Amino acid sequence: MKAAVLTQFGAPLEVRDVPDPVAGSGEVLVEVLAAGVAPYAAEVFSGKRQYPLVPPVIPGIGGVGRVVQVGPDSTRLRVGDLVWCDSTVRSRDDALTPDITLQGWSSRGEGGARLARYMHDGSFAELMRVPTENVFPLPATAGENPARWAAVTVHAISYGGLLAGGLAAGETLLVSGATGNLGSSAVAVAFALGAGRVIAPGRNQAMLELLADRFGPRLCPVTLTGDEAGDRAAMSVAADCPIDMVIDLLPPSAPSSASRAAAMTVREGGRVVLMGGVGMLGGDDLALPYPWIMRNSITVRGQWMYPRSANVGIIRLIGSGTLDLAPERTTSFSLAAVNDAIAHAAAHGSPFDRTSITPVDD
Known part of the structure; x- marks a missing residue:
């Protein structure tokens, strides 16, 4: 597959061929339709924000996609389902204070860093491996404009x-x-x-x-x-x-x-x-x-990020029209133009101004 790779801080992202990710038990493989680009992404990739990313890494904070493969522990998801992939990955061995990593973006503490070494790559790619519990079904209408729905991250x-x-x-x-x-x-x-x-x-x-x-x-x-x-x-x-x-x-x-x-x-x-x-x-x-x-x-x-249940709540708010995405300005870029997307996001961080990457358009 093709992916945008941060090879080192301060360098432009490189779009290259990389091996397809392989989903194991408790994981889902998703074709990425759209991934949001944060206005401060350039500060992360330059090293200014001092995020604990470890290059080489495929960055990206969550995204909209279609399920390609599900694991044996998945009972509701089906291949072809339109889904939201939440980047907030939690360790499974401590229900009270789980370690957290933002897949392809950041992490918290040594435990989060260990988790990030395994769940390393984010959504600036054609395919993404995601924990099963981080995949949430979207209404069919989201398929009409996945780039707009990538604003779920924000x-x-x-x-x-x-x-x-x-x-x-x-x-x-x-x-x-x-x-x-x-x-x-x-x-x-x-x-x-x-x-x-x-x-x-x-x-x-x-x-x-x-x-x-x-x-x-x-x-x-x-x-x-x-x-x-x-x-x-x-x-x-x-x-x-x-x-x-x-x-x-x-x-x-x-x-x-x-x-x-x-x-x-x-x-x-x-x-x-x-x-x-x-x-x-x-x-x-x-x-x-x-x-x-x-x-x-x-x-x-x-409060850092949000509980898992927030994904369901925000999808319902958007899907019902209670939270209207129509007034938002969404500009989409192909994966090949990822560095243009990063520059655009930095220059267009105003209210309701969104930037997305759409890998399937390449």
């Missing part, structure tokens, strides 16, 4: 964060990083889940206007200045009601003060979910005040 992450925070219908949510690719997804998913109001802070006025145009008066944009106290006050005023939950999805380049300003707008008894990259590349710690957390009964929770 929406599942924000959905997982909203599940972790227990967002309830009618609640007010503040999305820190709302003008980014992932933050804007959280805005869309929150409204699909019935949020009463979403506060969207950001510095990019054009992106704030885009969000306001799409979601109407329940979306409250806030232009940030970089002054921590002033920004916190502005976000609170824009909400015009208690903020029940804050989800932080800011990138590594953002200062911790921006995350802190957003987090500290939450009401007494509120929840804060941290999912972004602040501090991953150095910089100050978040440093939320102990007395404020304790005296206001604040729940602060970190």
